[in-house]
Amino acid sequence: MVRAEIITIGDEILYGQILDTNTQWISQELDKLGIKTVRKSSVGDAREAIVGIFDETQGRADLVIITGGLGPTKDDLTKKILADYFGSELVLHPQALEDVTEFFKIRGRELTEINRSQAFLPANCTFIRNAQGTAPAMWFDEKGIIWISMPGVPFEMKAIMEKEILPKLAGHFNTPTIVHRVIKTVGIGESYLSVLIEDWENNLPEHIKLAYLPSLGLVKLRLTGFGNDEIQLKKDIAICETSLKKIAGEYIFGYENDELESVVGELLRNKNETISVAESCTGGFLGHKFTSIAGSSDYFVGGVLAYSNEIKCNLLGVESEILKNFGAVSEECIRQMADGVRKMTGSTYGLATSGIAGPGGGTEDKPVGTVWIALSGPNDTITQKLTLGGSRKHNIELSTIACLNLLRKKIQ
Amino acid sequence: MVRAEIITIGDEILYGQILDTNTQWISQELDKLGIKTVRKSSVGDAREAIVGIFDETQGRADLVIITGGLGPTKDDLTKKILADYFGSELVLHPQALEDVTEFFKIRGRELTEINRSQAFLPANCTFIRNAQGTAPAMWFDEKGIIWISMPGVPFEMKAIMEKEILPKLAGHFNTPTIVHRVIKTVGIGESYLSVLIEDWENNLPEHIKLAYLPSLGLVKLRLTGFGNDEIQLKKDIAICETSLKKIAGEYIFGYENDELESVVGELLRNKNETISVAESCTGGFLGHKFTSIAGSSDYFVGGVLAYSNEIKCNLLGVESEILKNFGAVSEECIRQMADGVRKMTGSTYGLATSGIAGPGGGTEDKPVGTVWIALSGPNDTITQKLTLGGSRKHNIELSTIACLNLLRKKIQ
Missing domain, CATH: 3.40.980.10 (MoaB/Mog-like domain)
Incomplete structure (x- = not known):
């Protein structure tokens, strides 16, 4: 060594x-x-x-x-x-x-x-x-x-x-031939993922090692093969990867240097589809993620930062009765926000967020970290409730990742 | 030591x-x-x-x-x-x-x-x-x-x-009494600032040292006083600070842990004024900066991510003739964007961005890093052209800082 x-x-x-x-x-x-x-x-x-x-x-x-x-x-x-x-x-x-x-x-x-x-x-x-x-x-x-x-x-x-x-x-140093493969997952925590793939991990060949590299909302898996024959190592790793996909394929969004926002953007581009956003609790961070990718104007049309209730009603068409009866952080509201921004911009899909990012504003019913997200598409509107409860920064970032993942799963 | x-x-x-x-x-x-x-x-x-x-x-x-x-x-x-x-x-x-x-x-x-x-x-x-x-x-x-x-x-x-x-x-260790004062500036590069305050720096008392701590778009100055008497040191530093303000006061936005977005937010809150945004090239990052501050819903009402020209026209009221004759990255367009979002949301102020974040999309007339920003207020609309030319990430971040600073100077 x-x-x-x-x-x-x-x-x-x-x-x-x-x-x-x-x-x-x-x-x-x-x-x-x-x-x-x-x-x-x-x-x-x-x-x-x-x-x-x-x-x-x-x-x-x-x-x-x-x-x-x-x-x-x-x-x-x-x-x-x-x-x-x-x-x-x-x-x-x-x-x-x-x-x-x-x-x-x-x-x-x-x-x-x-x-x-x-x-x-x-x-x-x-x-x-x-x-x-x-x-x-x-x-x-x-x-x-x-x-x-x-x-x-x-x-x-x-x-x-x-x-x-x-x-x-x-x-x-005549170092051994080493082949790496980074597989990126989203939507499952490290501890749950490790249980899910435990048998697969235990059955990896001796010359292939696994490392978990977690970051906020994502877990990277790195397979490293040691040997002498690069072509054979790549084959061996490909076999491991294929069996991993059978177990955890729904969580895998990319490889090597892929970013979730670039993978989702590429999927939209390839299908000639477009996306708009209606952001309340994420306050622009979801739009920022999309537009941090060069060339995103091909599929990202824009959207609305609907921080105030007036904007939710006047621009997105959320009914005031809905806000009165259920509040802005509700399944009823988020559905109308996503549908509203999609209709308004004429995009294929509309993504919406509304939640309590904190640290203030939490109630017993809706504590800090309660976030609703929705994806409106040509055929239906999917909603999802997140229960996060971290810092304001974490709640904003995790809500954004959840939105990107909701869209990924829909269009993949 | x-x-x-x-x-x-x-x-x-x-x-x-x-x-x-x-x-x-x-x-x-x-x-x-x-x-x-x-x-x-x-x-x-x-x-x-x-x-x-x-x-x-x-x-x-x-x-x-x-x-x-x-x-x-x-x-x-x-x-x-x-x-x-x-x-x-x-x-x-x-x-x-x-x-x-x-x-x-x-x-x-x-x-x-x-x-x-x-x-x-x-x-x-x-x-x-x-x-x-x-x-x-x-x-x-x-x-x-x-x-x-x-x-x-x-x-x-x-x-x-x-x-x-x-x-x-x-x-x-019976360390000497040390008093620090961090003074934060925006809107002037480190080299220009050092020329501007050169005489002041050369005339600092022997027991007070100056450090420049630059980061993207901002320069922090840290004064450190060494001595035995804390009260006296604080007085000595306050005198230095007062004379600095006379020379460079327009660039100073805060002290110690102040963030530009929190300082601007606090100014709005104290005046009972509100802000909305119309973002093209910043793609949500300006809204994100405002809403990263807890309690920002007191003054941030929301806005529009006007990435496509359709949104610029249909939501913000930018005239299609303007886009045709001058393009989206122009003084004429940015003025209508800022006015439009202010009118649409009813906020006191409207901030707008439109530019070429890169790496693609530049032309000879408008190279990558050409960004127009505007601030629409009750009495007038100010526009500013930025010539940045860094990476996409830097162009987005520096445009956002320039917007926050434009608003700060207006309301301070």
Whole structure:
């Protein structure tokens, strides 16, 4: 097992001015390669601390991944310290100079002396191209350890890892062939899902492992196959996936990087159907989810934020008698809201929400977290009552996910 | 200067299954006390690794803050290792037992043997109450270091820190009196703000420091005063604040934990005024921002998600000639949208957005990031053109902030 340490260099992270999201991402990617992270550390822009942690890694790690401290300012010490630490020196790297010159040229800016300094690299490193920025990454094979130094800007670091580092690591360490498959579910909690698929999980082949990755309202399942033959592993995982679908297929909405709102949008687009929304308790979050997807104007026509009862009546045609007798948070009201917005906009479907997001406004009959949702379609109108009871934010987000899932199940 | 190390224990964080947000928060809170974080580390649920990192901290830190590994399951090793490491042993702590018993009693659940084990603590620790959960925190004074062990669940950890640990640390280390004041600005970028207030910053008294804390569309300024006399420090900071307001007052929307949407909401509530929205490119995110605030139904009446041109015309009364001649992303259209939603809902103000969020849909005349916003009020309608050009997400968020700021400036 290859052991990795991840080191973040920079005062901003050490003092908490910014949140470090790099190390989580790196450890996930290493895990997918079968490389085990054994330590994560963060130190400031101080030579003694940086050298100290370099010393500590020896005997503990086979791979050290370092981010940060590669900017052109005098705070950024990593490159110089690495050169000194390995008894090397900074020399001008022709390809790095060409890249940084080109970077500024295509942006119509002049190359200053300080930018030019970014092309000086330790003589003993392998140059790793950074296509997104001006600081190259470096690869060292020293003291029995592979050392990788990358800029800390997340999108630069991720691009370098995906394009250059991860393939090179897989080759260097001759890591086993690993195949992943992420299967995404909605509408069932982690504990219920684990009971439902218990037998299936227990019967997985030895070389295929399962991980549960829950987030608010969703549970991702990740199957990981270890072996030597990629084609065979993919076949093995496909067999597991097929048997999973027989048990839990109704909850599976997508794979890998699919988002619920993009999957639902794609279903609508393929069928040439459209959707409108009538939002009370979600207050715009459902519309936001639809429209966060590029190209959503193909199927999302718009809708109404019906926060006040006047808007529910005047725009959506909810009868005032209904509000008087049952209240806005009722099956009767939500049905008229969904039907109303569909009729008003002429969309194929209309989705509606009305509930008590909290923290105030709850009653004994209708406590905080009581939410009604409805989907009006060409043939019928489906309603559903949710009993959530979390924070305001959670109630809004979970109601939105429930709406998207109601629509998904209808049109799939 | 007191030096602190923060250690996170747990495989979930080490392998990247969850994102560690605790250490950032802890280092921010220590910074406010004048305690300097010198190292952050994360190790797994393994005795050797945990003992190894405990050893390393000696001579490097005066304070070690540990989170995680305090659950009742056999993975959770921290408590036992701490007892062994200090040559102590786990003993039943009467107050801890009372607390955990009470915790289950008020939730109508039975105290199991495994829960009861949470009341066993190292004999040499000071018991620190956890009012939110079942695992108490612990304070040790050993080997010349203060060691604090807390559960890793963020809301439990934060409550323990705020209520118990931070005051105790201030007393123990006799930290200097420190007074903070956070001043929040909107509508001006960090670099422009720093030029605008450069003279003011250069003339700050020696004992008052300034930090810039930028986030998308907003810049927070934090003034920190160091001294012995809290009342005097507050006076000194108030003087700085007053002179800042004279220079940059128009950009200041709030203080400490104020959010732009809550400040604007409070202004509306105090004036008994109401707001409605007509959203095209923001697609619901503006309504979502208003309604993310508890009690927003006092002033937010709702509005229209006018994604399609039909809705812009039929509901908001935008003239089809306007769309034909100028397009939906135009000053002419946005004016009619804002006026239309205000008239339709009868609200005091109407806010509208129309733009090209991207990544598609841009033209030479109207590239991605071209956004028009408008505010219709009882006396006039103001329009504003934004030129953003970031990602779809950024364009949506920055347009929303610009709308909230337009309204703030009007009603303040």
